[in-house]
Amino acid sequence: MSTFTIFLALIVVVAFLLIVVIMVQNPKGGGLSSSFGGGGTQQLGGVKKTTDFLxxxxxxxxxxxxxxxxxSNVAISSGNETVDSKALDPDATTQPLPATPLPTTNNNADTTTAKDSAQ
Structure with a gap:
């Protein structure tokens, strides 16, 4: 398992936790603190404490x-693995494609031979 894979797994977990924490919050101060309801919230730490924690x-x-x-960006650039892509390999040399002439066809000759052979 590479270092980048470990960072990627941690990024996914932290992003999921961040989404959960943001979805629990309520912009008006309700959020998680109001879901406990009534006086029981004061015993759990209070509304203000829950908002501060979130x-x-x-x-x-x-x-x-x-x-x-x-x-993870540093882990990518410091990797000692071989590069599979020629686009990412700075030492790769590109060779131009050989120029092949397109076949020229005479449309009139083809249609006349087709008509002649049909008759």
């Missing part, structure tokens, strides 16, 4: 996602 976790996951993306 806000901090959003920024933390977004920062972690950015760092993982940049680190």
């Amino acid at each position: 806000d901090k976790s959003t920024w933390t996951l977004a920062t972690l996602l950015l760092v993982l993306i940049l680190a």
Whole structure:
């Protein structure tokens, strides 16, 4: 398993967690804190604490996602594997295609021979 594959798996997990945290939030302050309902929320940490936690976790996951993306870019460029694509290989030489002349056909000659043979 290459380093890039590990970074890719971590990026997918962090992106999924970031989506979940953002979807749980409510722009008006309801979100997860209002789903517990009533006085029980005050015992769990309060509405303000839940909003702070979701806000901090959003920024933390977004920062972690950015760092993982940049680190995966470094992992790609420092790989010692061979390049399979000629487009990515700077040492590859391209050879021009040989110029082949197109066959010329005389449309009048073809139609007259077809008419002559049909008669």
